Amino acid sequence: MFTQYGHKVFSLGTFHDPNKPANHLRQGRPEFYNEELLERFVALDGHNDLRRVPLNFSRYFDVVIVNHFPEWVRFNLEAFGDTPVILRSIGQSSSAIERDYNALGDRVKIIRYSNTEVNKPGFAKTHGVIYFSKFKEDYEIWSGGDAGLTFQNDFCSRTEYATPNLQEWRTIHDASNCRLFGRNNEDVGESSGLAPAEDMSNLLRRAAFYLYVYTRPPSYHLSVMEALMAGTPVLAPSAKLIASKASMADKWDDGYTDAWTEDRYEVPSFLAEGAGLTYDTAEEGASLAKMLHEKPDLAAGYSARGRQRAIEKFDAATIITQWNDLFEKICASVSANV
Incomplete structure (x- = not known):
């Protein structure tokens, strides 16, 4: 969705390297891959198998979006520098995972994929709700x-x-x-x-x-x-x-x-x-x-x-508007604090 609506995206997940077979039920389209950013990632000694983000790589991005895994955020916090980080829930939260979300404090914005995850006892603070999308x-x-x-x-x-x-x-x-x-x-x-x-x-x-x-x-x-x-x-x-x-x-x-x-x-x-x-x-x-x-x-x-x-x-046409509004708010907040 992001690429189709004009965003430049680099993935450390399934759609990372077009030259490597994806272990996924759905194959990526050419526009999912960004070879320019992949070259920079490799040049800075990035390792996708370890999900390690190299230092200075995040300066190429306005925002980092992480699906579900708080431990991956902790592992890469130094590399993210001052780049805003969004933790995107995908419905797999347990009480232990929510405690990990809480431990990250204000360093991340938590965007839920469902209203039913908001204000649940033991769940971390919610900064917004954006549902999954389909075209x-x-x-x-x-x-x-x-x-x-x-x-x-x-x-x-x-x-x-x-x-x-x-x-x-x-x-x-x-x-x-x-x-x-x-x-x-x-x-x-x-x-x-x-x-x-x-x-x-x-x-x-x-x-x-x-x-x-x-x-x-x-x-x-x-x-x-x-x-x-x-x-x-x-x-x-x-x-x-x-x-x-x-x-x-x-x-x-x-x-x-x-x-x-x-x-x-x-x-x-x-x-x-x-x-x-x-x-x-x-x-x-x-x-x-x-x-x-x-x-x-x-x-x-x-x-x-x-x-x-x-x-x-x-509908993706509606959901992308919600994401764009969120990106604008986050980037405006970063600019105000510079």
Whole structure:
């Protein structure tokens, strides 16, 4: 998004060096890479494998954005010098991570990806909320199909942390037929393998509905955003269903139990007012999935309202304005203190 709207960006993540294969589900486009800055990075003895920023490198930038990892900020604070640093939450906060955020004090600005992370007990101060974004033009408009769709990686190994879990998902699948795509699902007989990134929009367009699988702790995942943006009717677990599992702390000892509460799960608000459907039990989910199959006119209504909600909430043209406003405020503050 930043590059498409005219910002010069250098990444220490997936889209760092175009000559190295990216271990990522989605390949980068040429404009994601900045060879001029890469040459400067290497010349200053930068090491991407160590995520180490060389001294004097940050002088080429107006701001540093770090996704999620406070320890990476601490490791590179000296190298950042006086360059402003934004810590961008991505929904993976635990109580321990929030304590690390707090320890950084005023050296960083914390920008949340969801309103449900704001003012939570034990969470660090929030300096702003900017949601994830999608380009609505990247999604073909929903046309419907004869099977539901789920994107979920590692379903077997993560089933006890997932809602619906694999057994519940199969209950819905058996009533309505649902295709499963994702990596490391070889042990799931219903799996269709890993969908190439370039096929995902078409799969969403031709799905009868999108059966969303939630895994803690995020407020929401990219997949539900993408389904809504494509206009695919979304069927998601309710907060009530997820909370009933979260109470089993002995089974959900995943490091996030103390930072997760029912109100952190934001998907039901995305689906409110007819923009999608939620269910309290797998049996209810199966019934709703069957309804979407059998009543295409009803499904079309959910499709239209869901896409409109996604455009209002996640459209890149709106989100970039929020980022630009933030950059202007931060840079103006730096200039005032010089």
